[in-house]
Amino acid sequence: MMDKRDLMKRESESIFQTYGRQDVLLVRGRGARVWDSDGKEYLDFVAGIAVNSIGHCHPKLVEAVSRQAAALIHTSNLYYTENQVLLAEELNGLTGMERAYFCNSGAESIEAALKLVRRGTGKERIVAAERAFHGRTLGALALTYKSAYREPFRPLREAQFVPYNNGEALKEAVTAKTGAVILEPVQGEAGVYVPEEDYLRTARDVCDDRGALLILDEVQTGFGRTGRWFAKEHSGVQPDIICLAKALAGGLPMGAMLARGDIAGAFQKGDHGSTFAGGPLICAAALAVIEVIKEEGLVERSREMGARLKSELEKLKPREVRGLGLIVGVDLDSDCKELVEKALRRGVLINNTGEHTLRFIPPLVVTEEEIDRVVAVIGELI
Numbered sequence: 001m002m003d004k005r006d007l008m009k010r011e012s013e014s015i016f017q018t019y020g021r022q023d024v025l026l027v028r029g030r031g032a033r034v035w036d037s038d039g040k041e042y043l044d045f046v047a048g049i050a051v052n053s054i055g056h057c058h059p060k061l062v063e064a065v066s067r068q069a070a071a072l073i074h075t076s077n078l079y080y081t082e083n084q085v086l087l088a089e090e091l092n093g094l095t096g097m098e099r100a101y102f103c104n105s106g107a108e109s110i111e112a113a114l115k116l117v118r119r120g121t122g123k124e125r126i127v128a129a130e131r132a133f134h135g136r137t138l139g140a141l142a143l144t145y146k147s148a149y150r151e152p153f154r155p156l157r158e159a160q161f162v163p164y165n166n167g168e169a170l171k172e173a174v175t176a177k178t179g180a181v182i183l184e185p186v187q188g189e190a191g192v193y194v195p196e197e198d199y200l201r202t203a204r205d206v207c208d209d210r211g212a213l214l215i216l217d218e219v220q221t222g223f224g225r226t227g228r229w230f231a232k233e234h235s236g237v238q239p240d241i242i243c244l245a246k247a248l249a250g251g252l253p254m255g256a257m258l259a260r261g262d263i264a265g266a267f268q269k270g271d272h273g274s275t276f277a278g279g280p281l282i283c284a285a286a287l288a289v290i291e292v293i294k295e296e297g298l299v300e301r302s303r304e305m306g307a308r309l310k311s312e313l314e315k316l317k318p319r320e321v322r323g324l325g326l327i328v329g330v331d332l333d334s335d336c337k338e339l340v341e342k343a344l345r346r347g348v349l350i351n352n353t354g355e356h357t358l359r360f361i362p363p364l365v366v367t368e369e370e371i372d373r374v375v376a377v378i379g380e381l382i
């Protein structure tokens with residue numbers, strides 16, 4: 001094993017310096033725990049940014065990936081493969097959508113949605129929410145609110161941004177010229193903002209009224225994260241397009257855009273594509289993830305453990321606790337960047353989304369004891 005300090009130096013000389021990394025070299029994981037190069041154990045309440053929902057190295061996922069890797073890894077979309085069809089059917093069934101387009105990341109699922117809107121409606125205007133995060137590629141970046149992310153890369157086809165959780169603002173902004181409204185059902189990167197119950201319903205009505213499409217970005221909220229299979233279920237609203245990624249393939253890179261059949265019909269052969277997308281290996285991983293979520297009742301578990309996490313955090317008397325299932329944000333008076341570093345030394349991986357906000361997005365397999373230990377550590381640190 002390479003020495004950590006040596007590795008950090010070599011990283012700084014060999015890799016684009018676009019990431020701010022914590023001072024730790026991770027080598028192994030199991031469930032909600034990971035271990036570093038010194039053998040020290042950490043409780044992982046970041047889960048690869050809401051990715052490792054079934055826990056690290058779940059034996060069913062390892063087995064499915066190993067088996068498929070030995071049979072066939074990649075073929076391209078010039079040919080048929082079974083897993084891709086099985087996964088599309090599974091995702092359509094779970095979401096009530098009709099067609100799946102596979103890609104390799106969250107940002108790519110947004111790009112696919114943008115192209116589909118353009119192709120299907122001929123309209124280019126998109127309404128997005130303030131604080132929204134939809135990814136870093138040029139199209140997705142144009143819908144991402146933080147101006148520090150957008151500024152250096154202008155010009156972009158920027159979205160028209162409206163305050164989140166404000167139905168009246170949507171009614172004003174969305175016109176006959178709007179191609180689509182895109183919303184996160186819970187804003188994750190912003191620091192976990194849960195809208196009022198009727199907000200998505202209003203968005204749906206406004207879109208129907210003005211002839212715009214409704215895109216729900218469930219990249220972070222999908223696959224049980226919020227205590228439902230998909231966060232849209234909390235409101236009962238059915239969008240026209242759903243974007244997925246993060247937890248979808250258990251840590252292997254995969255995204256998907258799902259759409260209603262009539263809308264999907266706007267894409268003709270050759271309109272979009274990707275060399276790697278929906279390959280047999282990645283689809284085997286995603287099928288295994290979905291199976292584990294079902295078998296282990298992880299959607300239900302997310303709801304129960306999320307309630308526990310929230311109520312334990314409330315006891316710390318923070319400024320505010322927000323969340324739904326196992327996506328929870330806490331506003332504190334403390335410097336959260338510093339707190340994240342201190343927590344690391346205490347064996348807890350946690351992430352701050354702002355100077356005064358911590359985000360908790362542990363694997364859905366997390367136990368009560370693990371939750372209590374993390375909250376105790378945070379309590380001691382503040």
Ligand SMILES: *Cc1c(COP(=O)(O)O)cnc(C)c1O
Nearest residue numbers: 105106107133134135217219220
């Ligand atoms: C993470 C995220 C994205 C971008 O996904 P990448 O895989 O990093 O490109 C888009 N939308 C939401 C809501 C996200 O949380």
